[in-house]
Amino acid sequence: MTPYSRATDQYLAQKVMGASPEQLVAMLLEAGQRYLLKTVQAMGRRDCPGQAQATDRVFAILQELTLRLNREEGGELATNLLRTYEWWGRELMQANMKRQPERLERISEQMGDLKQTWEQLHQMKVGAAQAQTPFLTGALAG
Template sequence: MVNPYLKMDVETASPIRQLVMLYEKAILCMEIAAKAVQENDVKTKINNILRAHDIVRVLNASLDMEKGGEIAKNLRSLYDFIEEALLKVNATDDVELLKRLIEIMSDLKSAWEELESRL
């Protein structure tokens, strides 16, 4: 069941705000997965890593490679790395790698928030 208020927030948000929301959800899923690894909760770990992976795939697929130029190419490389790394974390329970991915996503989210604040 989808929260109707959340649905409305997403539907009425600007494209940049929607991106920030995707980053927030991916980061939250990674944080839950990291805690699940430490608690040996395999089901929660897998579900949240796969959710984060799906979000990164959506971010990757949404890149406009023609209009985005060098920034889009760099983001594509970064998203590809994150997708592969999440699969590695899922197989190896490498919490340190997961923490680095959370840092990368947090930095990207901050950059989008900075851009949003200037518009």
């Protein structure tokens, strides 16, 4: 392991530890997009081991996204997200078997849209929390 990779690992660990649940989902979706791109690139090179490895990573991300769903409190939203993740998994499998990178690109676009939604939700929560916290300018003046 190089010093650079150790620093990168530490940075990612800190980023994950300080992330909100919404940010964690957005990070997973971003990673999913990254590995979908690697799958498409490997498919184009006819690199079967590389394609399989990248595809496995996408499946692992989909599994993690599924595990993060709060089905008890999430109601219809959680059900719809579960259906989306399951559909992505089926599409991923079919696209790999039939060598159809356009299907993978469609999944990636949808992941990007969903990622933006989670990021917006995080920003809304941060904004609401800041609005509830009084600003102490006068209290600090002597």
